[in-house]
Amino acid sequence: MAPSLRFTPRRTSRKFHFILLLILGSICVIGIILHAQKISYFFRPLWDLPPPPFEHLPHYYAENVSMDDLCRLHGWSLRSEPRRVFDAIIFSNELDLLEIRWKELYPYVTKFVILEANTTFTGIPKPLYFAENRTRFAFAENKISHGVFPGRIASYGSHEDPFKLEAEQRIAMNHLLRLAGISVGDLLLMSDTDEIPSPHTVKLLQWCDGIPSVLHLEMRHYLYSFEFPVDYSSWRATAHIFSQWTQYRHSRQTDVILSDAGWHCSFCFRYLREFVFKMTAYSHADRVRRKDFLKQSRIQKLICQGDDLYDMLPEEYSFKNLIKKMGSVPRSASAVHVPASLIENANKFRFLLPGGCYRSSG
Numbered sequence: 001m002a003p004s005l006r007f008t009p010r011r012t013s014r015k016f017h018f019i020l021l022l023i024l025g026s027i028c029v030i031g032i033i034l035h036a037q038k039i040s041y042f043f044r045p046l047w048d049l050p051p052p053p054f055e056h057l058p059h060y061y062a063e064n065v066s067m068d069d070l071c072r073l074h075g076w077s078l079r080s081e082p083r084r085v086f087d088a089i090i091f092s093n094e095l096d097l098l099e100i101r102w103k104e105l106y107p108y109v110t111k112f113v114i115l116e117a118n119t120t121f122t123g124i125p126k127p128l129y130f131a132e133n134r135t136r137f138a139f140a141e142n143k144i145s146h147g148v149f150p151g152r153i154a155s156y157g158s159h160e161d162p163f164k165l166e167a168e169q170r171i172a173m174n175h176l177l178r179l180a181g182i183s184v185g186d187l188l189l190m191s192d193t194d195e196i197p198s199p200h201t202v203k204l205l206q207w208c209d210g211i212p213s214v215l216h217l218e219m220r221h222y223l224y225s226f227e228f229p230v231d232y233s234s235w236r237a238t239a240h241i242f243s244q245w246t247q248y249r250h251s252r253q254t255d256v257i258l259s260d261a262g263w264h265c266s267f268c269f270r271y272l273r274e275f276v277f278k279m280t281a282y283s284h285a286d287r288v289r290r291k292d293f294l295k296q297s298r299i300q301k302l303i304c305q306g307d308d309l310y311d312m313l314p315e316e317y318s319f320k321n322l323i324k325k326m327g328s329v330p331r332s333a334s335a336v337h338v339p340a341s342l343i344e345n346a347n348k349f350r351f352l353l354p355g356g357c358y359r360s361s362g
Contacts, residue, residue, distance in 0.1 A: 044315070044316065044317065044322070045316070045317055045318050045319050045322065048317060049317070050317035050318075051252065052255060053255075054216065054218075054235065054255055054256070054257040055255050055256050055257070056218070056257055056259050057074070057215075057256060057257065057258050057259060058074075058259060059074075059201070059258055059259040059260050059261060060073040060074060061200045061204070067203070067204075067207050067208075070204055070208075071204070071207065071208040071209075071210075074204070074208065074211075075210065076208035076209060076210035076211055077208065077209045077210055078207060078208065078209070079207055079208065079209050082108075082203075082206040082207050083185065083186055083187040083205075083206040083207075083241075084110040084111075084182075084183070084186045084187065084206075085105075085108055085109045085110050085111075085186070085187045085188075085189065085202060085206050086109070086110060086111045086113055086177060086180060086182050086186055086187070086188050086189065086242070087101075087105055087109045087111070087112050087113065087189045088113040088114075088115075088173055088176075088177055088188060088189065088190055088248060089101075089113070089114055089115075089191065089192060089193050090114075090115050090116070090166075090169050090170065090173060090192070090193075091114050091115065091116040091129070091130050091193055092116070092120070092126075092129070092193070092278070092281065093126070093129045093274060093277060093278070093281075094193040094194055094268075094269070095129060095130075095133055095136065096268070096269070096270055096349065096352075097193055097194050097196070097265060097268055098114075098130070098137070098193050099136065099137065099341075100196065100339050100341050100342055100345075100349065101193060101196045101339075102137060102139075102140045103139070103341035103344075103345075104196060104198075104199055104339045104340065104341045105196075105197070105199060105202060106139070106140055106143070107199070108199060108202045108203055108206060109143060109202070110143065110186070111143055111144075111145050111180045111181065111182075112140055112143050112144050112145065113145045113147075113173070113176055113177055113180045114130060114144065114145070114146050114147070115146075115147045115148075115149055115169060115172060115173050115176050116128055116129065116130050116131070116146075116147075116148060116149065117148070117149040117150070117151040117169055118148065118149075118150065118151050119151025119152060119153055119165075120151070120162075120280075120281035121162035121163075121165045121166045121169075121281065122162045122165075122280065122281055123151070123152055123153055123162075123165065124153075124280065124281060125153055126277075126281065128148060130146065131146070131148070134146075145176065145179065145180035145181075147172070147173075147176040147179070149168075149169050149172050151165065151169075152165065170248045170249060170250065171248070173248040174247060174248050177248065182242055183242065184242055184243055184244060185241060185242065186241075186242045187202075187205055187206050187239060187240070187241065187242070188239070188240040188241075188242045188246060189202070189237070189238075189239055190237065190238045190239075190240065190248055190249065190250065191217070191236070191237035191238070191250075192236070192237075192250065194264060194265050194266060194268060195217075195219055195234065195236065195237040195262065195263075195264045196219075196262050196263050196264070196265070196339060197217055197219075197237065197239070197261055197262040198261060198262045198263070198339075199340075201217065201258065201261040201262060205239050211239075211241070212254065212256050213240065213241045213243070214238060214239075214240050214241075214253050214254040214256070215238065215239045215240075215254065215256055215257070215258055216235050216236070216237065216238050216252075216253070216254060216256065216257035216258070217235075217237040217238060217239060217257070217258055217261035217262055218232055218234065218235055218257050218258060218259050218260060218261055219232070219234040219235075219237060219261060219262040219263055219264040220232055220234070220260065220262075220263055220264065221233050221234040221264045221266065222263065222264065222265045222266065222268065223265075223266050223267065223306065223329050224266075224267055224268060224303045224306070224357065225265070225268055225351060225352045225353065225354075225356060225357065226263075226265065226268075226332075226335060226338045226342070226352055226353060226354075227331055227332060227352075227353065227354045227355070227356065227357065228306045228329040228330075228331060228332070229329075229332050230325075230329055231325075232259075232260065234264035235252075235257055236250050236251070237261075237262065237264070238253055238254075239258075263338065263339060265352070267309065268352055269359070270351050270359065270360075270362065271359060271360060271361060271362025272296040272299055272300060272359050272360070272361050272362060273296075273361060273362045274362065275296075275299050275303075275309070275359075276294050276296065276299070279293065279294060279309065279310075280294070287310040287312065288310070289310075293309070293310065293311075296361055300358070300359060303357050303359065304357040304358065305328050306328040306329035306330065306331065307328050307329075313326065314326065331354070332354065333354050334354070335353050335354055
């Protein structure tokens with residue numbers, strides 16, 4: 001007679017539970033690896049402290065109000081003559097925003113100081129986009145001071161620190177500013193190409209005495225175009241009364257910030273290839289975690305939805321603000337209080353206005 005098979009339910013159950021726990025544990029580990037950045041950003045309020053708050057200066061402006069009245073409203077006084085203004089930017093490939101910026105600021109700026117490199121911050125060779133398209137900016141030729149920074153090409157497999165290369169270019173800007181003729185007491189604007197001070201802000205700062213020697217400029221932040229207003233979180237742009245100790249930087253330099261002083265239009269490009277270029281070129285290129293992030297069809301979909309190109313959570317220091325900003329950026333149908341040069345050339349820059357989210361490959 002064949003022996004009967006006997007099962008031990010407890011032993012089988014333990015084995016089943018062990019395998020189940022092993023599978024679930026593996027899934028959790030894989031999930032953490034794939035979404036480590038998201039998890040880190042979600043719990044940022046637990047492990048990171050916010051920077052000190054800014055002291056916001058109220059900003060007064062309305063059409064047809066005299067400059068004397070505007071200076072006094074800010075607690076300042078009217079100068080007998082305006083300061084010279086130097087607008088200094090490190091340029092990559094934002095040709096459309098550069099045109100809008102310079103046309104907006106041309107009446108007030110003494111010198112447009114522009115520095116570009118033949119490599120990206122990540123060490124990738126690139127054309128000198130401004131130099132190759134300089135005729136497009138003939139309207140400002142008499143005010144342009146242009147310099148070229150010899151970048152370093154990253155060798156295969158190397159990991160150049162993009163922030164180090166960026167810092168080297170900002171140091172080179174100090175030399176270019178002096179070649180452009182800046183003097184003690186001049187007004188110096190430090191910002192990226194896509195951080196555009198409003199004309200009435202520049203006019204206020206050049207005509208008023210008593211302004212802070214260093215002042216951050218709060219800008220309304222837009223994503224992809226002026227159809228997607230995000231918030232007023234942009235603060236890196238600064239205005240300086242130039243002195244022998246002034247250094248070109250793009251970081252926190254004072255606790256004082258002038259409210260509502262311009263526009264910051266992030267990733268506001270005409271062509272999809274320009275989105276791909278910036279995603280691989282600038283200091284945060286490490287956010288491209290997968291190759292499919294650079295697919296133009298994916299980028300186009302995200303642009304029209306107002307969603308993040310890197311599938312990241314907002315960089316916030318409180319759960320309240322983080323949850324508030326999660327999801328798509330809401331559309332706006334308003335094109336009021338945007339750069340005048342954008343409205344004056346609306347047909348040329350239709351992609352930056354409401355309803356213009358579709359881009360060509362280029």
